[in-house]
Amino acid sequence: MSSSPGRAGTPPTLADVAELAGVSRQTVSNAVNNPDLLRADTLERVQQAIDELGYLPNRAARNLRTRASHLIGMRIKPAQEGTANATMDRFVHSLVDTSREAGYHVLLFSGELDDPLAGYDDLLRSTAVDAFVISDTFLGNPQAAWLETKRAPFVAFGRPWDNPVARHPWVDVDGAAGCELATNHLLDRGHERIAWIGWRKDSFIGEDRRAGWARAMRTRGLSTTGLASRVEDTVASGREAATVLLDEARPSGFVCASDTLAMGVLHALSERGLLPGRDIAVVGFDDSQVAQVVPPGLTSVRQPLEDVAIETVKALEGLLAHPPTASAGVLLKPSLVVRGSSGPE
Amino acid sequence: MSSSPGRAGTPPTLADVAELAGVSRQTVSNAVNNPDLLRADTLERVQQAIDELGYLPNRAARNLRTRASHLIGMRIKPAQEGTANATMDRFVHSLVDTSREAGYHVLLFSGELDDPLAGYDDLLRSTAVDAFVISDTFLGNPQAAWLETKRAPFVAFGRPWDNPVARHPWVDVDGAAGCELATNHLLDRGHERIAWIGWRKDSFIGEDRRAGWARAMRTRGLSTTGLASRVEDTVASGREAATVLLDEARPSGFVCASDTLAMGVLHALSERGLLPGRDIAVVGFDDSQVAQVVPPGLTSVRQPLEDVAIETVKALEGLLAHPPTASAGVLLKPSLVVRGSSGPE
DNA sequence: GACTCGACTTGGATCGATCCACGACCGTTC
DNA sequence: GAACGGTCGTGGATCGATCCAAGTCGAGTC
Numbered sequence: 001m002s003s004s005p006g007r008a009g010t011p012p013t014l015a016d017v018a019e020l021a022g023v024s025r026q027t028v029s030n031a032v033n034n035p036d037l038l039r040a041d042t043l044e045r046v047q048q049a050i051d052e053l054g055y056l057p058n059r060a061a062r063n064l065r066t067r068a069s070h071l072i073g074m075r076i077k078p079a080q081e082g083t084a085n086a087t088m089d090r091f092v093h094s095l096v097d098t099s100r101e102a103g104y105h106v107l108l109f110s111g112e113l114d115d116p117l118a119g120y121d122d123l124l125r126s127t128a129v130d131a132f133v134i135s136d137t138f139l140g141n142p143q144a145a146w147l148e149t150k151r152a153p154f155v156a157f158g159r160p161w162d163n164p165v166a167r168h169p170w171v172d173v174d175g176a177a178g179c180e181l182a183t184n185h186l187l188d189r190g191h192e193r194i195a196w197i198g199w200r201k202d203s204f205i206g207e208d209r210r211a212g213w214a215r216a217m218r219t220r221g222l223s224t225t226g227l228a229s230r231v232e233d234t235v236a237s238g239r240e241a242a243t244v245l246l247d248e249a250r251p252s253g254f255v256c257a258s259d260t261l262a263m264g265v266l267h268a269l270s271e272r273g274l275l276p277g278r279d280i281a282v283v284g285f286d287d288s289q290v291a292q293v294v295p296p297g298l299t300s301v302r303q304p305l306e307d308v309a310i311e312t313v314k315a316l317e318g319l320l321a322h323p324p325t326a327s328a329g330v331l332l333k334p335s336l337v338v339r340g341s342s343g344p345e
Numbered sequence: 346m347s348s349s350p351g352r353a354g355t356p357p358t359l360a361d362v363a364e365l366a367g368v369s370r371q372t373v374s375n376a377v378n379n380p381d382l383l384r385a386d387t388l389e390r391v392q393q394a395i396d397e398l399g400y401l402p403n404r405a406a407r408n409l410r411t412r413a414s415h416l417i418g419m420r421i422k423p424a425q426e427g428t429a430n431a432t433m434d435r436f437v438h439s440l441v442d443t444s445r446e447a448g449y450h451v452l453l454f455s456g457e458l459d460d461p462l463a464g465y466d467d468l469l470r471s472t473a474v475d476a477f478v479i480s481d482t483f484l485g486n487p488q489a490a491w492l493e494t495k496r497a498p499f500v501a502f503g504r505p506w507d508n509p510v511a512r513h514p515w516v517d518v519d520g521a522a523g524c525e526l527a528t529n530h531l532l533d534r535g536h537e538r539i540a541w542i543g544w545r546k547d548s549f550i551g552e553d554r555r556a557g558w559a560r561a562m563r564t565r566g567l568s569t570t571g572l573a574s575r576v577e578d579t580v581a582s583g584r585e586a587a588t589v590l591l592d593e594a595r596p597s598g599f600v601c602a603s604d605t606l607a608m609g610v611l612h613a614l615s616e617r618g619l620l621p622g623r624d625i626a627v628v629g630f631d632d633s634q635v636a637q638v639v640p641p642g643l644t645s646v647r648q649p650l651e652d653v654a655i656e657t658v659k660a661l662e663g664l665l666a667h668p669p670t671a672s673a674g675v676l677l678k679p680s681l682v683v684r685g686s687s688g689p690e
Numbered sequence: 691g692a693c694t695c696g697a698c699t700t701g702g703a704t705c706g707a708t709c710c711a712c713g714a715c716c717g718t719t720c
Numbered sequence: 721g722a723a724c725g726g727t728c729g730t731g732g733a734t735c736g737a738t739c740c741a742a743g744t745c746g747a748g749t750c
Contacts, residue, residue: 011470013736024699029738039697056470060408061736064705069405071452079438079651086634089434093424096453100464105473106453107416108441119445125356125401128450235638263638270640289431290635293580293608295615306424358706369729374708384727406706409735 012053021049032057063127071107072099072316073129075119075143077136078110086288087303088135091157094309095133102313104130116142124152131316133157144168153319155312159329161204169315169327171308175205175285178301178334179212179255182283185299185336186253187220189343191281195251196228197241197261206230209257209285227251231261238264239271246272246280253281253342259288262298266341276341287337296340303334357398366394377402408472416452417444417661418474420464420488422481423455431633432648433480436502439654440478447658449475461487469497476661478502489513498664500657504674506549514660515674516653520550520630523646523679524557524600527628530644530681531598532565534688536626540596541573542586542606551575554602554630572596576606583609584616591617591625598626598687604633607643611686621686632682641685648679 018025023046030037031046038046049055063069074095076088096106107129111118116136120143123129131153134143141162147154148168160166186194196213199206210228217224226249231237238261245251246268256262262284269276276282277296284291287302311330318325363370368391375382376391383391394400408414419440421433441451452474456463461481465488468474477499479488486507492499493513505511531539541558544551555573562569571594576582583606590596591613601607607629614621621627622641629636632647656675663670 011472014738015736025737026700026739027698030698033738037697042697054470056467057738058409058736059471059473060405060412060414061705062738063405064403064409064707065736065738067405067705076438076441078442079435086431086434089431089437090424092434092453093421093455096421096455097423100455108437108451108453110438110441110445122401125399126404127356128404260638267640288634290638293605293635294639295612359708360706370707371709371730372728375728378708382727387727403706406735407708409737410706410708412735 011058012055013058014055017046017049017053017055020053021046067127068130068320069128070104071129072104072131072133073107073109073120073123074133074135075109075111078113080113087286087305091135091305091308094306095312098306098309098313099316102317104313104316117146120147120152124150130320131155133312133316153316153324155315155319157308157312158205159331167326169319170329171311171315171332172329173303173308173332173334175209175301175334176212176215178285178303178336179209179257180216181212181334181336182255182285182299182301183213183216185338185342186255186281186283187216187222189281191253192220192222193227193249193251194222194253194255195242195245195249196224196255196257197238197245197265198228198230198257199233200230206257213255233258233260235260235264235267238262239267240264242268243271251280253283255283257285259284259286259291259298259300262300262341263290263294266294266298277343281343282341283336284341291337291339299339299342300337301334302337304332307332356403357400358403359400362391362394362398362400365398366391412472413475413665414473415449416474417449417476417478418452418454418465418468419478419480420454420456423458425458432631432650436480436650436653439651440657443651443654443658444661447662449658449661462491465492465497469495475665476500478657478661498661498669500660500664502653502657503550504676512671514664514672516656516660517674517676518648518653518679519676520554520646520679521557521560523630523648523681524554524602525561526557526679526681527600527630527644527646528558528561530683530687531600531626531628532561532567534626536598537565537567538572538594538596539567539598539600540587540590540594541569541600541602542583542590542610543573543575543602544578545575551602558600578603578605580605580609580612583607584612585609587613588616596625598628600628602630604629604631604636604643604645607645607686608635608639611639611643622688626688627686628681629686636682636684644684644687645682646679647682649677652677 014025014028018028028046031043035043099106109119132147133155134141135157141156144156144160144166154168156168156170159170159172183194196210198210214224229241229245231241242254242265254265256265262282265282266276269280274280284298284300287300291298291300315327318327359370359373363373373391376388380388444451454464477492479486479499480502486501489501489505489511499513501513501515504515504517528539541555543555559569574586574590576586587610599610601610607627610627611621614625619625629643629645632645636643636645660672663672
């Protein structure tokens with residue numbers, strides 16, 4: 001408990017550092033923000049004072065003056081029974097890591113489920129965040145249009161499907177390429193009747209992935225008629241769809257729009273005493289925890305979320321630079337993680 | 346582009362509202378923070394001006410003056426191959442939801458893996474967050490001790506196992522009770538030789554959960570010798586442990602410290618043509634996504650993370666109140682989600 | 691010796707909300 | 721008619737970092 005300026009309880013301020021180093025406030029500020037303006041020995045002296053006091057600029061004061069918070073807002077869906085979205089969680093982790101390296105922190109928020117705009121407005125008007133990352137673009141993203149009218153900086157994880165002339169930066173993963181990869185993988189292993197289980201027709205992402213499967217089949221001159229099914233993204237409906245397809249189309253392999261649907265296929269197979277990988281090949285999408293641990297391992301398309309985070313932060317840095325640099329959309333290629341469910345060896 | 350005070354680009358300030366409402370800044374401030382100090386009609390008038398301008402207090406300015414950020418910091422482990430922790434993700438979701446209702450936002454950060462203190466110090470010294478929630482207390486928590494010396498407010502999700510005299514608030518789930526629940530469930534279904542697969546001996550959580558299994562067995566006068574195994578938390582080691590136990594101890598059921606280990610048991614069973622639920626009963630811990638979708642459904646202990654979040658925020662509110670209210674630890678009871686793996690019906 | 695230039699100092703203003711003290715006006719109350 | 725309490729207004733100060741303009745000082749430079 002010394003009586004020095006930086007007494008216990010109150011963190012040291014810029015003025016405290018200045019006094020200790022025997023320089024002016026301005027010089028300390030420059031030492032922190034424009035080190036190249038100082039002579040080497042002065043910088044050294046100030047730095048020592050900073051270290052000695054354990055000084056770090058007060059966030060609120062800096063934010064107020066510079067009109068920037070160095071926070072990136074990201075909305076996550078409210079926790080709900082069975083709505084866990086492991087992919088988004090993985091993305092959040094990567095985003096937190098990447099933003100840190102760029103000097104940003106991630107602020108999570110949520111809002112009423114039925115109002116996709118809830119939460120954004122408050123954070124924006126109170127200047128709590130510098131920018132947003134929007135992600136839940138399953139069925140289009142009204143947030144993007146709204147944020148654009150508000151001139152709020154944001155980057156979208158997911159293409160602006162419903163608005164091809166959108167000008168905002170986005171990063172996405174090429175789902176069609178992923179499913180093409182998956183389908184070709186099965187084709188290469190000798191399969192010819194490969195079924196598709198995907199999502200409802202109004203899901204842009206679902207139709208995109210489906211297109212990849214169809215393209216791969218067409219390229220080999222194989223028919224797809226009767227081999228596709230579109231259902232809700234649940235294990236139960238995946239199971240039903242697989243059961244129907246097995247009876248009516250007799251496929252030797254399944255490519256699915258999600259690991260959840262693929263798990264449905266595994267259920268259907270086990271009910272009939274069929275073994276995934278030996279009797280029927282199955283490929284999922286997302287490389288979830290489930291794909292990794294279910295026997296015999298579910299072959300699955302993996303999104304490069306770490307790279308998505310990197311590109312997202314890069315785009316954000318562009319938006320927040322002076323002057324802002326507009327960046328175009330970025331489309332990344334997924335990879336295929338091969339496991340037992342697509343065949344031996 | 347009007348020339349009114351709140352022009353496009355710059356959000357309206359308190360002064361703008363005051364001018365529009367024909368009152369003083371002070372009165373607007375009171376309207377926002379101490380509405381009961383105003384006469385009903387004045388409040389109404391100010392409120393209208395606030396709505397008209399879309400005013401929201403500037404976060405940075407308020408933070409600077411009140412020395413509070415209304416942010417709660419939580420560190421998450423850096424994204425790593427296969428380290429996904431779905432339980433923590435579920436907790437984060439619940440925490441975000443609950444904090445919102447209490448007027449707080451959650452700031453996520455990460456730091457070097459090998460330094461459990463990285464990140465905390467910066468946020469603390471720059472007064473970026475009001476408090477922390479610490480969660481990764483698998484092998485004790487050095488953060489807690491460190492934060493206590495810094496007099497930083499924080500709540501731990503996880504008991505201070507290695508420091509019984511710790512004075513900080515914590516919230517935890519009674520793992521022993523959970524495993525006792527799981528074991529009794531199997532005992533009630535007629536099993537008598539129930540094996541345990543858990544974690545290394547220096548894991549406090551692992552030993553706690555194991556104690557629940559042992560207690561249930563002992564209460565029924567059943568022996569536990571030769572029925573327990575302690576391994577790393579991976580599917581592979583769960584499989585190995587199960588294989589050995591099946592050969593040497595001939596159990597009719599397994600209770601595991603995690604769903605991951607339980608998945609290992611399922612692997613071992615399928616290798617021998619044994620069906621979970623019919624031939625051997627299996628119970629996991631965490632009620633993960635995997636437990637929900639793997640056939641025939643994995644019976645699992647579910648942590649009430651929503652309630653953990655509620656208690657955590659309650660404790661935080663106590664810590665941050667004026668004057669602070671110290672709260673004791675809170676221990677919550679988990680529940681058992683029964684699925685096919687523990688038997689028919 | 692006049693001039694330039696880099697490396698600072700000085701003293702203030704500013705960001706926007708909150709805190710504070712004092713004073714004014716109002717209708718009640720004794 | 722004076723005292724009183726509730727409702728505001730007024731004019732500042734304050735939080736801590738940054739921005740800005742003007743000025744000082746010593747070491748060169750021509």
